[in-house]
Amino acid sequence: MEMQLPPHEGDELSVVDMHTGGEPLRIIVSGYPEVKGDSVLSRRRYVREHLDHLRRVLMFEPRGHYDMYGALIVDSEIPEADLGVLFMHNEGYSTMCGHAVIALGRFAVDYKLVKEPQSPETQVNIHCPCGLVKAFVEYSNGKTGGVRFLSVPAFAFATDVTVTVEGFGDVMVDISYGGAFYAFVDAQRFGLDVTKSRTRDLVDAATAVTKAVKSQVKLHHPTSDDLAFLYGTILTDGKDDYSSEPTANICVFAEAQVDRSPTGSGVTARVALQYHKGLIQLDQIRTFQSGATGSQFTGKAVEETKCGDFKAVVVEVAGRAFYTGVSRFVQEPEDKLTHGFLLKS
């Protein structure tokens, strides 16, 4: 049978679906109207104000689900960028997404968004809302493979900050930036284990921390106010001292959304924190494992730098993404649920 849709009205939205370490990435390849703006950050503001209905169509049910993640390719104002990108999730638009960069690196080479691919690696410069991220995609015999990327300057924002968390009392957190801000807490503080506890319990604890930090700590980013917000909380297994063994974490971001991957921007922020605390040296590789799926990324600090007055590091994160399919989505005018919905949790 030929896979054609019956006659329908309206524009189609076409996507390529991938996953990185189990975390979905829906890459929107056509069907979006023009995204106005003179910078990637202003385009992020534009989609939030004018095109948010399309995020709900593509991320929410019946086409997506509570934990769906998306990427919209846009123009970049940086001449060396091969592409600009906006990230979307269940609550809005993030500023950095490492699992998406790993998938987009492969996608950009496979879909010819970069000039002549090079072996053994092809460089893809991806302009994320947080800045330019350089991805390096394994390429040989016409096939793409694993991807590593170099982060924007990442820095420990504050360590040992006490916040009062509803249901848990005073909790000490570290706050670090890896293209987005995260709060970090050892899951043992809540009597939880990131690899064994029920996901719902981990989400409840992490969400309570996020709420507390958002209301009790004022964040600041040296280059833009658009970047100065807490994206989520990462619960860890506390194994921050250098070891060749993997260390596990689980990231709860946006509106209690759970990352299936080890979280590329979270690994970046966690490496910056470990480096700041003197627990790792430059070029010392650590393996980070997702508490949700067991999938792994590696991370290492490769260079000292500055971000405003903060001492920062460039972090290299590596992982692998896979294609899962392509879809063409339509919206039938009579369909009352066409605009997307989420179940109340």
Ligand SMILES: O=C(O)[C@H]1NCC[C@@H]1O
């Ligand atoms: O890998 C990452 O950085 C992301 N994954 C979902 C949440 C973060 O944006």
